[in-house]
Amino acid sequence: MARWGMVIDLDRCTACQACVVACQVENNIPPASARTAERGRAIAWIRLVPFGKGEGGEHPSLRLIPVPCMHCEHPPCTKVCPVHATQVGDDGLVGQVYARCIGCRYCTTACPYTVRQFNWDRPAFPEPMEAGLSPDVSVRPRGVVEKCSFCHHRLQNAKDAARAAGRPIREGDYLPACVESCPPGAMAFGDFDDPRSTVSRLAESHRAFKLLEELGTHPKVIYLSKGEWGGES
Amino acid sequence: MDTEPFREDEGIEAQPPEARSEPQSRPVGIFLIGFLGVCVPSLALTALGIIHFGSRSVRQPVEFNHRKHVTELGISCDTCHSSYQTQTFSGLPKAEDCAACHAEAQGSSDKERALVEKLKRGGTLEWKRLFAQPPHVFYSHRRHVVAGKIACATCHGGIADTTSPPRQVRKLAMQDCIGCHLKSKVSVACTTCHR
Structure with a gap:
């Protein structure tokens, strides 16, 4: 069974936010109204989080890091869900069943990466966007928690295509929208169980590090960076 | 208590x-x-x-007789439900699909004559769906029929042998899906079916 994960090369990332837009379109994420955004309730499954270092001053050292759901191997969010609305699947993806979610928001509190977001408002899509909604992804109602799914509907489609062609699923068959859209090719996606996959190779790099690794969540999103930002210090 | x-x-x-x-x-x-x-x-x-729990009444534009078409005349399902082997949705017949055979009356019933008249006038047929999935479930006919090789009757029961359209929408229960997935060793991870 595969263990899907992502590698993000921060030395290549230009913080252009193409991944954010691609995700928004792919996953039927409604554009936030001014009021929603003002209250900090805008939903984004992948965000660019500013990380600062040092004192700041006249020339602050700031870096924007794309943060999707880490799809942890030991996710804190699934353990606190009282209704089993979020579980780790056999392919390692942390799934969210919106119909089962009761909106208690324990998981949003438990997630150390704060990538889980609550639907405070009913989703509203402006007139022409309504026709462009993806049929593979549900539109989440008000009152449930949502998060990055690693575009798991694309995995199902890739499995279908591979099965129709009579071959096992290959590297590159299944890519989330963010990875596919990345203009500098800073994101890689694949199976960590396959030692020959690109992600497995990249994860062994001396530049590799994980966010909040010390918590024991075992995130499946690995970052690459050299110098003071990364594993090489 | x-x-x-x-x-x-x-x-x-x-x-x-x-x-x-x-x-x-x-x-x-x-x-x-x-x-x-x-x-x-x-x-x-x-x-x-x-x-009827969890169902609502359905009125079809034509009192379609599945037994006559499928069992007696031997017309295959994909003649009218054209896309179940290629797409997620199996498809419902358009007026021209009916007109392919019913451009002229095939029998002598009044209802058929009314249909033929309607088709000649260029009328449309607004079929209601009898089998519905809730919006949080993703179901693909292609995946189950072509890849999984499941017969239509597994989920649709004896619809091919009915003489008039059922009056209610049938909701398929999750335990039916889970039972079949476990039996055929398909993943039962939430993300397999829930979108």
Whole structure:
């Protein structure tokens, strides 16, 4: 069974936010109204989080890091869900069943990466966007928690295509929208169980590090960076 | 059930199990009477077809006879439900699909003559779906019929042998899906079906 994960090369990332837009379109994420955004309730499954270092001053050292759901191997969010609305699947993806979610928001509190977001408002899509909604992804109602799914509907489609062609699923068959859209090719996606996959190779790099690794969540999103930002210090 | 107010200093954990089970004997009797009084008649009415739980009435534009078309004439399902082998949705027949055979009356019934007249006028057929998935479920006909090699009747039952359209929408239960997935060793991860 595969263990899907992502590698993000921060030395290549230009913080252009193409991944954010691609995700928004792919996953039927409604554009936030001014009021929603003002209250900090805008939903984004992948965000660019500013990380600062040092004192700041006249020339602050700031870096924007794309943060999707880490799809942890030991996710804190699934353990606190009282209704089993979020579980780790056999392919390692942390799934969210919106119909089962009761909106208690324990998981949003438990997630150390704060990538889980609550639907405070009913989703509203402006007139022409309504026709462009993806049929593979549900539109989440008000009152449930949502998060990055690693575009798991694309995995199902890739499995279908591979099965129709009579071959096992290959590297590159299944890519989330963010990875596919990345203009500098800073994101890689694949199976960590396959030692020959690109992600497995990249994860062994001396530049590799994980966010909040010390918590024991075992995130499946690995970052690459050299110098003071990364594993090489 | 428990009528005693919950006291903060004496939580559920602190009580010995005997002390908790004691006052439940009377509510159980009341519950049984309630069950017999409410549930049994409603179940009987459901069995008789008087009450439909989780369904709504459907009226089709044509009293379509599946048995006549499928069992007697041997027309395959994909003649009218054209896309179940290629897409997620199996498709419902358009007016021109019916007109392919019914441009002229095939039989002598009044209903068929009315259909032929309607088709000649260029009328459309607004079929209602009889099998519906809730919006949080992703179901692909192609995946199940082509890749999984499942017969239509596995989920659609004996629809091919009905003489008039059923009056209700059939909701397929999750346990049906799970049972089949476990039997055929397909993933039962939430993300496999829930979108």
